[in-house]
Structure formats: C-alpha cells, structure tokens
Amino acid sequence: MRGLEIRFDKKKLNKILFGLILLLNIGFIFAITGFAIEQTYPSNVTIRAFQVIRDTYDGSTSNFTGLSESMLRDMPSVVLENTSHGRIDFNENLDLVTMAGGDLIVNFDIDLNISDNLINLQNSNLPGINKSANISLYGITYSVPLIYHDAVLCTNCVFISYSSNIYKFSTPSLSGVYYLRETPSSTTCGNGVCESGETSSTCPADCATSPPGGGGGGGGGTITPTTPTTPTTPTTPPGYDFKIDPNFIQLQMEKGTYYQKFVNVTNNGTNPLTITISITGLENFIFPEVLQFSLSPGESKNLRLDIYVSSARPADVYIGKIFFRSSQLTKEANVILQVKEADALFDIRTEMLKKYIPPGGRVRANISLINKGDLRNFDVHLEYKIIDFNQNVYTIKKEDFAIEQYYNNVFFLDLPSNISIGDYLFYSQVSYKNVSASSYDTFVVEEISAISWFILMIIIIIAAYLIYRYYKEKKLKHQFEFTKKSKKYEKESRKLSKQIPNEVPKLPDDLE
Known part of the structure; x- marks a missing residue:
C-alpha cells in the first residue's frame, strides 16, 4: 500500500512540473514577441519589439517611441517632416501595428520619401497609409504651380496655400508620387521660339519641319526619307x-x-x-x-x-x-x-559590332537573350529595327525561334542608301505572349567625304608599297644567302678536288 502511495505522489509531482515548464515557456514567448493576449478591448501593454524607422525625418515629426499598443493601432495627428524639403500632416488616424506587418517594423525612410519637390510613397509596404493628408513642399519657386500625381494632373488634390516658397495642398488618399510643375505659358506663334504646344504644322514659322519617315510595325521592309540630308550648323548671330x-x-x-x-x-x-x-x-x-x-x-x-x-x-x-x-x-x-520590369521574364542585350556605318551599309548587332523563367524550349518573337531620335523607323525585321535558357546570335539590317547622317538606335524586343523585354545600342551614320576617300587610298597605296618592299627585301635577302652558300659550297668543292689525285694508282701485277 505504501508503495502505491509513493507512485501516486511521483505522478502528481510530474504533472505539476510539466505545468510549470509549460507556463514558463508561454511567458517566455510573450516576453520575446511583445504580443499580449487578444481580448475584447485594446491592450495597454507596450509593444517593446515594435519599431518605426524615421532617421531622415526631423522637425515636427511625431514621436513613435514608448507608446502602447492601443495608441499605435489608432494614432492621431501623425506628422512626417523633412525640414529641407517638405511635410505630411495626416488628417486621419493611422494603424501603425497593421502597417508594420509581421516584422513589427514601419520603415518610413525607405517606403516614404520626401525630397526636393517630391513625395514618393510605396503603398504596398505601408498598408493602410492611404488616408487623407495635407502635403507641404518647401523651396518651390514656380509662379503658378500645377499638382501632379503619378505623372498626371491631380484632379482630386485641393490647393490650400502658397507663400514663402511653401506650397500646401491636400489629397483625400495618400498614394504614389506627388510633385509640382510650372503652368505652361500661352504660346505665341511667330516669336522665333518653338514653344511647348507648338508644332511644325500649327506654327511652321517657329518650329522646323519634322524629318520624314516614321511609324513602327509592319512585316519588314524599309522606310526612307524622301530627301537625304546632312546636318548643317546654323548661322549664329x-x-x-x-x-x-x-x-x-x-x-x-x-x-x-x-x-x-x-x-x-x-x-x-x-x-x-x-x-x-x-x-x-x-x-x-x-x-x-x-x-x-x-x-x-x-x-x-x-x-x-x-x-x-x-x-x-x-x-x-x-x-x-x-x-x-x-x-x-x-x-x-x-x-x-x-x-x-522589376521581375522580368527575359533579359535582353544588344551590342553593336561596329559603331560607325556609312549610308547604305550593313548594321550588325549581337543580341543575347536570357530566359529567367522555368519554362524551356518555347518559341519567342524577336523584332529588331533602326530608329532615330525623332522616332522614325527605317528598317525592321521580325523572327521567331525556340529558346531554352540562353540564346545568342548576330543579326543585321541594311541601311537605306539615302539615310540622313546622324545618331541612330539598333532596337530589339523579345516577346512571349503578353510578356516582353527590350534593349538597344547606339551607332552613327556618317558619310566618307572625298578627302577621306583620298586619304584612305593614300594609306592603302602606302601599305601596299610597304608590303611590296618587305617581301622584295626578304626575297633579295634569301637570294643573297643562297648565293653566299653556293659560293661557299663551290669553294669547298674546289679545295676537295685539289686533294683528289688526277690518276688512280695502278694495282700491282700480282693483284691484277
């Protein structure tokens, strides 16, 4: 009976020890992660592992340290300021805990940039930051600024004030990129300046006629200027x-x-x-x-x-x-x-084999493709063409071929004989279904002048003469060496012939 009691006590003791160890482990986990037990009302426990990185901000920027979880989940009147460039005042409360995500880090330095005439925000890294806010940009000198949002005129931004080089406006949902541009002035045709909004068709007096050609697409062929031109230096007063x-x-x-x-x-x-x-x-x-x-x-x-x-x-x-x-x-x-693209399927590179090509010459480029995806042995479409800086297309070709992981080949295009002198691009684009990648290299079309041809012919003649002289001297040297050896051989032969008797000695009679 006593032995049974002892065994019962040991079992009870083991259960108590197991429970204590379990409680210690749970407490340790909560202490490390900083999370409190979820409950109906916001916790007042300070989240010690939570961090806001804002080293590039100063001035009136909000203080994010030592705050409770309930405050971080519903923080009012957040201000981010860079005293050199600008400031953001949020009109709505921010949930910084949700914004931080699993790593409990909000990195304003990387994901929200305030710089010269610029607010650049990565919304995907700061979920929930798209709240109403007032934006102030410092050091603005425009006369009549326009607000641009993601490269287009911001239609829902509201002007607040503009004084002392500080332009202030509001946005109902902070996202993407904001910056200012000067309002274009009205154009005046005939003032000798081709202003923004004027073209060669609307104001030929101010804007030169655009070079002929242009237009991409099509299944190959050549588009040439109607008149070959050579750049001329305009007369400057x-x-x-x-x-x-x-x-x-x-x-x-x-x-x-x-x-x-x-x-x-x-x-x-x-x-x-x-x-x-x-x-x-x-x-x-x-x-x-x-x-x-x-x-x-x-x-x-x-x-x-x-x-x-x-x-x-x-x-x-x-x-x-x-x-x-x-x-x-x-x-x-x-x-x-x-x-x-940040994560492109293809990497394509174009490299010219020759940088200077005469009109009517052949342009060759080495095109290298790298397939970054997992799919292998599939057909891709390659388009390559010649383009100038007025966006005119002169020669274009298209090809289809299969690719594994790597592909490399030399492709060529023939230039029109009357193409204008100047700078051009060898453009290449690879595509598969709706995915594409493109690259380019530059080259110069230049015409060899009569003087250049004359100099080239002189160089060729001199080179031919030097080659002739080289082989002639080599031949003469060879003949001289041969003659010298022949004389030496003849001299040795004469010397040897003197040592040989003229008559063969007669054998004794008894040996005949």
Whole structure:
C-alpha cells in the first residue's frame, strides 16, 4: 500500500512540473514577441519589439517611441517632416501595428520619401497609409504651380496655400508620387521660339519641319526619307552662344520609380539669353523644374529634370529630345529612357559590332537573350529595327525561334542608301505572349567625304608599297644567302678536288 502511495505522489509531482515548464515557456514567448493576449478591448501593454524607422525625418515629426499598443493601432495627428524639403500632416488616424506587418517594423525612410519637390510613397509596404493628408513642399519657386500625381494632373488634390516658397495642398488618399510643375505659358506663334504646344504644322514659322519617315510595325521592309540630308550648323548671330552638358542622356529605370537629372546650361556668349525648354517624345516622363530662364554672359544654371515612370507604363525603350531654344539659336539633347520590369521574364542585350556605318551599309548587332523563367524550349518573337531620335523607323525585321535558357546570335539590317547622317538606335524586343523585354545600342551614320576617300587610298597605296618592299627585301635577302652558300659550297668543292689525285694508282701485277 505504501508503495502505491509513493507512485501516486511521483505522478502528481510530474504533472505539476510539466505545468510549470509549460507556463514558463508561454511567458517566455510573450516576453520575446511583445504580443499580449487578444481580448475584447485594446491592450495597454507596450509593444517593446515594435519599431518605426524615421532617421531622415526631423522637425515636427511625431514621436513613435514608448507608446502602447492601443495608441499605435489608432494614432492621431501623425506628422512626417523633412525640414529641407517638405511635410505630411495626416488628417486621419493611422494603424501603425497593421502597417508594420509581421516584422513589427514601419520603415518610413525607405517606403516614404520626401525630397526636393517630391513625395514618393510605396503603398504596398505601408498598408493602410492611404488616408487623407495635407502635403507641404518647401523651396518651390514656380509662379503658378500645377499638382501632379503619378505623372498626371491631380484632379482630386485641393490647393490650400502658397507663400514663402511653401506650397500646401491636400489629397483625400495618400498614394504614389506627388510633385509640382510650372503652368505652361500661352504660346505665341511667330516669336522665333518653338514653344511647348507648338508644332511644325500649327506654327511652321517657329518650329522646323519634322524629318520624314516614321511609324513602327509592319512585316519588314524599309522606310526612307524622301530627301537625304546632312546636318548643317546654323548661322549664329555674333555674341550669342550657349553650351548644354550633357547633350546625350541615357537612363534606365524600373516602373514606378522616380529620378532627378541635372543638365548644366552655360551662356558662352557676350549677350544675355532667355532660354525656353520643350520636350518631344518623353513629355509623359520628363518634367523640367522651369520652362524658361535667363542667363547673363558667363552665367550657368543647373536645370533639374524630374523623371518619373508610372507603374502603368509598359516596359520598353523610349526616345525623345530636350530642346533649348532662344530667339537666336536652338540646341538639343538626345534622351533614351529604358523602362524595365522589376521581375522580368527575359533579359535582353544588344551590342553593336561596329559603331560607325556609312549610308547604305550593313548594321550588325549581337543580341543575347536570357530566359529567367522555368519554362524551356518555347518559341519567342524577336523584332529588331533602326530608329532615330525623332522616332522614325527605317528598317525592321521580325523572327521567331525556340529558346531554352540562353540564346545568342548576330543579326543585321541594311541601311537605306539615302539615310540622313546622324545618331541612330539598333532596337530589339523579345516577346512571349503578353510578356516582353527590350534593349538597344547606339551607332552613327556618317558619310566618307572625298578627302577621306583620298586619304584612305593614300594609306592603302602606302601599305601596299610597304608590303611590296618587305617581301622584295626578304626575297633579295634569301637570294643573297643562297648565293653566299653556293659560293661557299663551290669553294669547298674546289679545295676537295685539289686533294683528289688526277690518276688512280695502278694495282700491282700480282693483284691484277
């Protein structure tokens, strides 16, 4: 009987110990994660693992530390300010706990950027932040600003105030990208400046006629200019000149991203200039900080270009020009914008084998494809063509072939014999169903002048003469060596012949 009691006590003791260990483990888990037991009313327990990263914010930015869970789930009057660039005042309460997600981290530094004339928000990383808010942008110098949201005019934004270079407006649902642009001034045809909104058809007095050609698509063939042209340097009035740097811009951006590019404009003349900015081909991507400015002799300006690629834009290569026009002269910068998918199925690269091609010549490019997906041995469609910076297409070809993971080949296009001298693109695009990727490389069409041909012929003649001299000297040297060896052999032969008796000795009679 006593033995049974002892066994019963041991079982009871084991159960008690198991219960204590279980309670300790549960308590330890809650202590590490910071979560409180779910209940009907919000908990007042402080969530110690919760973190808000806001190192790029200062000024009146809200304090997010040491707050209870109930406060973080329904935080009122949140302010985010960068004293150099701008501020956001939320008009509705924010649920920061839900916004943080499973890792309990809200990273405003990465997912909500306030910079020069820009609010850039990644809504997918901050769920629930699309609340009504007032936005203030600092350092604005526009005369009559327009509010843009995701690259289009914001129709539901409401102007609040504009003073001391601070522009303030409200939005009913904070999302995406916000920035300001100057309101275009009314155009005046006949003032010698091709202003934004004017074209060669609406105002031929101010805008030069666009080069002929154009239009993509079609199943191959050639589109040629009606008249071959060679770029000419326009006559500039004395004392008027300016320089733009760079005059060729190449950009590569992912969809839904923003970038700022600066172009330096310097007045190299002796007279003041008023320069007007206009953009063709990339009006929906590039937004100058100002559309017009003045420069005194020797003065420079760093013109800021705000470049935004909407998530709705297809991934492709976009081409255009930025015109810098004064009443006396016009200069331009060629621009190539390559828009890429964040997770593209294909990676395509185009590389020219020769960068300088004469009119009527053959353009060759090495095109490499990488299939990043899991599907293998399927047919893709490849289109490649020649494009200029006025978006004219000159030669186009299309091909279909099967791809495993990698594909590489050299493709060629023949240029029209009367194509204009200038800069061009070899554009290539691979597609499969509704998925595509594109790339390009640049080359120059240049005509060899009569002087160049003459110099080339002289070089060929000199090269041929040097080759002739080389082989002639080599032949003479060979003949000299042969003659020298022949004389030596002849001399040795004579010496040997003197040592040989003229008559063969007669054998004794007894041996005959």
